[in-house]
Amino acid sequence: MNQCVANFIDRVLGQVKYKKAHRIIQEELQNHIEELTETHISDGMSEDEAVKKAVRKMGDPIAIGKQLHNTHKPKTEWSIIILLGSIVLFGLYIMFQYSQITTHSFNFKRQIIFVVAGAFLTLILYFVDFVGFEKYSLPIYYSVCLLLLVITFFGSDTYGRAAIVLGGFSITPSFVAIPVLLISYSGLIRRWCDGTPRNLLKLVLSSLLPLILIFMEPSLMFSCILGAGFAIMVTYGVVSKSFKGNRKKTLFILYGGLISFILITLLYTYIYVPYRFKVLTMFANPWRDPQGSGWMNIMLHKIQSSSQFIGMSKEMMSSDTKELTLPCSETDCVFTFVVGQFGWLFGVVLLGLLGLIIIRLFMASNKVRNEYGKLLGVGICCVFSIQVIIHILSNLNLFPLTGISLPFISYGGQNYLLNMALIGMLLGIYRRKDISFKQEEKSIESLN
Incomplete structure (x- = not known):
C-alpha cells in the first residue's frame, strides 16, 4: 500500500473506536482511493501525483473518521x-x-x-457477532441435525419426550436447536436462494430434515412454528434484490406445496386418525363434547x-x-x-x-x-x-x-x-x- 494512502487510512481509523469495523472501513477506503487514482491516471497524471490528488480529494481524515465512528459504534x-x-x-x-x-x-x-x-x-x-457465523452455516446445520438425530433415538425419555438429562435437569433438544437452526438456515438461504430449481430443492429439503426430527421428539407445534419461520425467511430471500429467478413462480411453487401438504395432512388425519382431528377442530364447537375434549x-x-x-x-x-x-x-x-x-x-x-x-x-x-x-x-x-x-x-x-x-x-x-x-x-x-x-x-x- 502506498505510504500516503496508509497514513490517510491510519488517521481515519484512529477516530473509529469500534475495532471490528476497521477491516471493512480500510477495504472500502482503499477501494475508493484506487478508483479515484485510476481516474486521474487516465487523465494523464503520473501514478504518484494521482495517488496524492485522490487522497486530497477524499477530504479531512479526522472528519471522515468521526463520522464513520458515529456510523459504526455499537447501537443498543x-x-x-x-x-x-x-x-x-x-x-x-x-x-x-x-x-x-x-x-x-x-x-x-x-x-x-x-x-x-x-x-x-x-x-x-x-x-456475540452472529454475522460471523454465516460462513459456517452448513457445518452448524449438519451438527445440530446430527445432535437432534442422536437424542431423538438414544436420549432419555422424559414425560414422553426425548431429552438430555444433566443432573436433576432435563433439556429438550428442540429448545436448544431452534436458535442454532435459525443461524444456520439464514446462511443456507443466502447460499442457495438464487432462483435455480436445484438450489431451491436444496433449501426445501434442508428445512424438512430438522422439522421432521423435532416432530419426532415429539414436538409438533414447535416443528410447525419453526417451519413457518423458515417459510417466511425463504419468502424474504425470494423478494430480496439478490434473487435472480422468477419471484412469482417461485413463491407460487413454495406456498402451493406448503398449502397442499397442510391439506393432505388434515385429510389424512380426518380419515385415519379421527380422534386427533376431532381434538384439533374442537375449538370451533366445544359443546359437541362438553365433558370430554x-x-x-x-x-x-x-x-x-x-x-x-x-x-x-x-x-x-x-x-x-x-x-x-x-x-x-x-x-x-x-x-x-x-x-x-x-x-x-x-x-x-x-x-x-x-x-x-x-x-x-x-x-x-x-x-x-x-x-x-x-x-x-x-x-x-x-x-x-x-x-x-x-x-x-x-x-x-x-x-x-x-x-x-x-x-x-x-x-x-x-x-x-x-x-x-x-x-x-x-x-x-x-x-x-x-x-x-x-x-x-x-x-x-x-x-x-
Whole structure:
C-alpha cells in the first residue's frame, strides 16, 4: 500500500473506536482511493501525483473518521430492553399472584431463577457477532441435525419426550436447536436462494430434515412454528434484490406445496386418525363434547365471558374446593388466568406490551444493513411472534389448544430461556446493524 494512502487510512481509523469495523472501513477506503487514482491516471497524471490528488480529494481524515465512528459504534435498542423488562416484571407479578392462590409457591421462586438465568443469557448473546457465523452455516446445520438425530433415538425419555438429562435437569433438544437452526438456515438461504430449481430443492429439503426430527421428539407445534419461520425467511430471500429467478413462480411453487401438504395432512388425519382431528377442530364447537375434549375450551369461554373490566371472574375458583377451575393456568392458559383473575384491563395491557415488543423487534430487524443479519432477525421475530399469536388465539378459542406457552409470562424454564436467547440474539444483531459495505460507500461518498 502506498505510504500516503496508509497514513490517510491510519488517521481515519484512529477516530473509529469500534475495532471490528476497521477491516471493512480500510477495504472500502482503499477501494475508493484506487478508483479515484485510476481516474486521474487516465487523465494523464503520473501514478504518484494521482495517488496524492485522490487522497486530497477524499477530504479531512479526522472528519471522515468521526463520522464513520458515529456510523459504526455499537447501537443498543433500548425500547426493546424497556419493553422486555416490563413484560418480565408483569410475568413475575402474575406468577407471584398464582403462587398465593395455589399451593405451588415454588413456581414463583423457580421463575425468579429462570429470569436471572435468562437475563445472563441475553447479556452474553448481546455481545456475540452472529454475522460471523454465516460462513459456517452448513457445518452448524449438519451438527445440530446430527445432535437432534442422536437424542431423538438414544436420549432419555422424559414425560414422553426425548431429552438430555444433566443432573436433576432435563433439556429438550428442540429448545436448544431452534436458535442454532435459525443461524444456520439464514446462511443456507443466502447460499442457495438464487432462483435455480436445484438450489431451491436444496433449501426445501434442508428445512424438512430438522422439522421432521423435532416432530419426532415429539414436538409438533414447535416443528410447525419453526417451519413457518423458515417459510417466511425463504419468502424474504425470494423478494430480496439478490434473487435472480422468477419471484412469482417461485413463491407460487413454495406456498402451493406448503398449502397442499397442510391439506393432505388434515385429510389424512380426518380419515385415519379421527380422534386427533376431532381434538384439533374442537375449538370451533366445544359443546359437541362438553365433558370430554371440549371441556377445556368451554371453561376458557366461561371464564372470559364472566370476566370483569377489573377484578376476578366468578368462574375462576371452584365453589366446592376453593381451587382454580382451570388446569394449566400458569402455562398453556396463562392469558385466560390473567383476564379471569385481574380483569380485561390487565389482559389488554399485556396484549399491548406484547404487540409493542413484536413491532419493535421487526422494526429493529428491518434496520439491519447486513443481509444475513437481517434474514436471521426476520427468523427470530417470526418464531417469537408466532408463539404469542398461537397462545392468544388458542386461549380465545380461535385456534386449537396446542400447549404453547406465552413468552415471559407462562411458567417454565426452557421456554423462558429460548425466548430470552432469541431477544438477546436480535439485540446482538442490531448492535452491529450499520456494518456493511454498501453503507460504508455511502458514508465515504457523502464526505467528498
